[in-house]
Amino acid sequence: MTQLALVIDLNVCVGCHACVTSCKEWNTSGWAGPMVDQNPYDGSPTGTFFNRVQTFEVGVFPNTETVHFPKSCLHCEEPPCVPVCPTGASHKRADNGIVLVDYDKCIGCKYCSWACPYGARELDEQEKVMKKCTLCIDRITDATLSDRDRQPACVLACPTSARLYGDVHDPDSEVSVAIRERGGYQLMPEWGTKPANHYLPRQKNRIYISPDELTRVDNPLRKEDLTTYTGEETLDDVAW
Amino acid sequence: MHPAFSVIFLTTLLGAGQGLFLAMFTGQLYALARFLPAQEDQFYAIGSLVALLLLVIGLGASFFHLGRPERAWRSAAMWRTSWLSREVIILPILMALVFAYSVAHLMHWTQPWFRIGEALNVDATLILGLLGTIASFALFVSTAMIYASVKFLEEWHSTFTVINFTLLGLASGFMLAAAYSAYIGNPLVSFFGTWAVVLTLVSLLSRGAHLRRNARLKHKSTVQTAIGVRHTAVVQKAQGAMGGSFNTREFFHGRSPETVRLVRNSFLVLVFPIPILLISGAYLIESTTLPVLAFVIQYIGLIAERWYFFAEAKHPQNLYYQSIS
Numbered sequence: 001m002t003q004l005a006l007v008i009d010l011n012v013c014v015g016c017h018a019c020v021t022s023c024k025e026w027n028t029s030g031w032a033g034p035m036v037d038q039n040p041y042d043g044s045p046t047g048t049f050f051n052r053v054q055t056f057e058v059g060v061f062p063n064t065e066t067v068h069f070p071k072s073c074l075h076c077e078e079p080p081c082v083p084v085c086p087t088g089a090s091h092k093r094a095d096n097g098i099v100l101v102d103y104d105k106c107i108g109c110k111y112c113s114w115a116c117p118y119g120a121r122e123l124d125e126q127e128k129v130m131k132k133c134t135l136c137i138d139r140i141t142d143a144t145l146s147d148r149d150r151q152p153a154c155v156l157a158c159p160t161s162a163r164l165y166g167d168v169h170d171p172d173s174e175v176s177v178a179i180r181e182r183g184g185y186q187l188m189p190e191w192g193t194k195p196a197n198h199y200l201p202r203q204k205n206r207i208y209i210s211p212d213e214l215t216r217v218d219n220p221l222r223k224e225d226l227t228t229y230t231g232e233e234t235l236d237d238v239a240w
Numbered sequence: 241m242h243p244a245f246s247v248i249f250l251t252t253l254l255g256a257g258q259g260l261f262l263a264m265f266t267g268q269l270y271a272l273a274r275f276l277p278a279q280e281d282q283f284y285a286i287g288s289l290v291a292l293l294l295l296v297i298g299l300g301a302s303f304f305h306l307g308r309p310e311r312a313w314r315s316a317a318m319w320r321t322s323w324l325s326r327e328v329i330i331l332p333i334l335m336a337l338v339f340a341y342s343v344a345h346l347m348h349w350t351q352p353w354f355r356i357g358e359a360l361n362v363d364a365t366l367i368l369g370l371l372g373t374i375a376s377f378a379l380f381v382s383t384a385m386i387y388a389s390v391k392f393l394e395e396w397h398s399t400f401t402v403i404n405f406t407l408l409g410l411a412s413g414f415m416l417a418a419a420y421s422a423y424i425g426n427p428l429v430s431f432f433g434t435w436a437v438v439l440t441l442v443s444l445l446s447r448g449a450h451l452r453r454n455a456r457l458k459h460k461s462t463v464q465t466a467i468g469v470r471h472t473a474v475v476q477k478a479q480g481a482m483g484g485s486f487n488t489r490e491f492f493h494g495r496s497p498e499t500v501r502l503v504r505n506s507f508l509v510l511v512f513p514i515p516i517l518l519i520s521g522a523y524l525i526e527s528t529t530l531p532v533l534a535f536v537i538q539y540i541g542l543i544a545e546r547w548y549f550f551a552e553a554k555h556p557q558n559l560y561y562q563s564i565s
Contacts, residue, residue, distance in 0.1 A: 020480065045483040052480035054560055056463070058471045066477070069467050071560065080392070083321035086328060087314040107315055108307020111324055113490060114241070117392040117461065119557025122486040128307030185468045188556065190460045191392060199468055 003077065003097035004135055005168045005196035006152070007175045007184055008070055011203055013162040015053055015068030022157030023051040023072070023133075031138035032103075036126035048124045050133040051154055062209050067202065070162075072154070073120040073133035074187060074195030075099050081112035081121065090130070097169075097196060098137055103129045117191055168196055241393070242493055243550035246304035251383055252412070252542045253301065254331070255405060257294030258376040259413010260420075261338050263432055264288050265369040267417070272360070276431060283428075284365070285345035287420055291413075292338045299331060323389055327382040334379050337372040344368055380406040387549075394457055395553040400450035407443035408511070412542055414439055415515060415535040422522065422531040429531055433519045440538070444512045447545070451504070454552060461556040476562040487561050493551040503548045510541025 027050060028035040037047030051072040058065045075092075079099045082090050089105035090112045092098070101112075101121075106129035113121040113130060121132045136152035139145065149156070155163045166175040175198070178184060184198035264287040270276040303309040318325045344350075344364045352361035384405035387396040414436035421429040463474045479488075493500070515534040522530035 017480070039483075045481075046485055049481075049485070054476065054480045055478040056467055056469070057475045057477050058469055058473065060473050067467065067469060067474075080390075083318075084324065084390070086316070086318050086322045086325040087311070088317045089314075105311070105314055106308065107311045109305060109315070109324065110307075110490060111322075111386070113486070114393065114555070115390050117556040119487045119491070119555075119560055123307060123490070125486070187468055188461050188465050190465060201468065 001097065001169060002095065002167050003075075003169045003196050004140070004166070005075055005097075005175060005198065006072070006135070006155070007164040007166075007168075007178050007198045007200060009162045009164070009178075009182075009200040010067060010069070011162075011200065012160040013053070013068045013070060014160055015055055015066075016159060017053050018157045018159055019070055019154035019163065020049065020051050020053055022153045024049060026136065026139070026153035027134070030136075032131070032134050034127070035131065036124055038125055046125070048122050048131050050131070062214060063207065065202070070154075071118065071120070071187075072197070073099060073135075074118060074193075074197040075133075075135060077194035077196055078192060080115045080117070080191070080193055084111050084115045086111065093137075096141075098135050099132070100134055100137065101130050101132060103127070103131075106130050117188055117193065118195075168198070241550045241553045241555060242490055243547045244305055246301050247550070248543055248546040249301035250298050250305070251405065252539065252546055253294045253298035254379065254383060255409025255542070256412040256416055256539065257291045257298060257338075258334070258379060259410045260294065260416045261288050261291040261334075261341070261372055261413070262376055262410060263414045263417035263435070264291065265341075265373055266435070267428055267431065268365065268369060270431070272366075276428065279426070279428065281345040281348055281350065281365075283424075283426060285342045287417065288338050288342040288345070290416070290420065292335060292342065295331065295335050295338065299335075323382050323385040327379065327386060330375055330379045330382050334372065334375040337368055337375055341365060341368040341372055377406070380409055392461075392556050393553045394459060395454045396549075398450065398453065400446060400453065403446050404443065404450055407439060407446055408542060408545065411436055411439035411443050411511075412535070412538055415519075415531070415538050418519065418522075419532040419535040422528045425528065429528075430523055433523060433531060436534075437516050437519055440512055440516055447511075459554065459556070461559060463559050463562075466556065466559040476560070479561050479564055482564060485561075487557060491555040491558050491561070495551065500548065500551050503544050503551070507541045507544035507548060511538055511545055512541075514538075514541075 024035060027033055035048040037045065039045050051070060053068055053070045056067045056069055058067055075098055079092055082092055086109065087105045087107055089102040091100060093100060108123060108128045108130065110123055121130050124131045139152065140150050142150065151165050155165045164175050164178055166173040168175050170176060178200060179198050182200045184200050186195045186198060264284050267276065267279065268284055271278040303312060306312055315328045316325055319329055349364040352363050354362050356362060381402055384402040388398060388401035391397045414432050418429050418432035418436050421432055464470055515538040518530045518534035
């Protein structure tokens, strides 16, 4: 059975939010849209997104790393959101394993969002139905598009190619090879939801910072000059 | 979790309604066994009509939780897997049975259909009462399992949730039966009052044990498992948006820890000791208003109890929403 999914490389995600904007643009005007925003230009903007990039700091200063972490629906192989849905609006497609919401059946009871440990589902405040990442089902099943274009909008938009897309059940696919060879992992494995989306771990990067790198020794503009100037020759006095 | 008043009223009103119906039928069974004086049919009929009213208001409250209430009829489709679907099916069945039970009493359909042994005359009210009892307990389980079956909400994922919903529903229902009896000057007030006190005490034990369990709970998910980075120091710096979202509204109660503690302490006082003292006082001075007061105070306490039940639960998705900037 096919199980389409994303594999996200945390080594190269730079947190540019191109996937977020591209996702929003494509899906708000496409088959799954609209994805409505409230107060977009006011003090407390809010809205529906399928995909968000969050930022985490790992370690303690000065030995820190910034992890940009894109997260959308993980299209679980054991999706906990599906059996709890009272109307059958939430379902997992048998042919490609994508978890979808039938917006015409959804009653907006929010039960599926409670049952998703990842917070991947968001209630659209205007349409009052549950929305989530469709893996751009309208693009990837559109036979009139070229092979290059039959990919999710976020994958096409990513400037660093941090996102791979394909069938994780096909052992020879790009995503399966990446998961296998680069230690791809799932989020919150403790719940047994078996997310189809995987993440590629950051490779080990060690930085060594000596204390004198943290304080500026040479200070030509004398900003923050803590030493007392006693008239000796400085860089300013040098005749170039 | 964010406590929604629609769900708070739904669960507490259904519980009191089911409890009141079960109290009425218990009264009838006791009278049948000649442990209690038999009551006029009207007593059971009015009592179960009040129970039906509570069920109807509870059902009405539930619609406020839906984004698309006009499609609510669809929600009976997935009874094989969804406890919410099962609740949606059992609730109207129970309503119909409670209504039929009331009508059967009102119309005096008490001619025995057949007889078991020497003395047990089985009539329409007995059959309807038995079916209603089964439906009531099925509804207690369905309502509670909606919460208890979500394994990610570890505060809810416990047998205590089912036991507490059932016991607190029964306690408030019997309390209401005592209030109803006192109000109309019926001598059954001490019978219902005693059961209400017993059920309140048992639910205090069970709710207390649930609170204790949750206070010691160690959550399975951490920020490390949430993003899959194995480092002891992982701190969220940005959530991808400067404003709020569904995720920040639905899964956070937005109250201070002091408020949450205050609500917990309030319900522990309002649900358990005060109604028991009021019922005891009513027994001593034969007051007809104290049982009514006992029910009202216990019900207000139950609203606080359900609020705390929701506010206490910590959803693992919150690990992704810890910092805005």
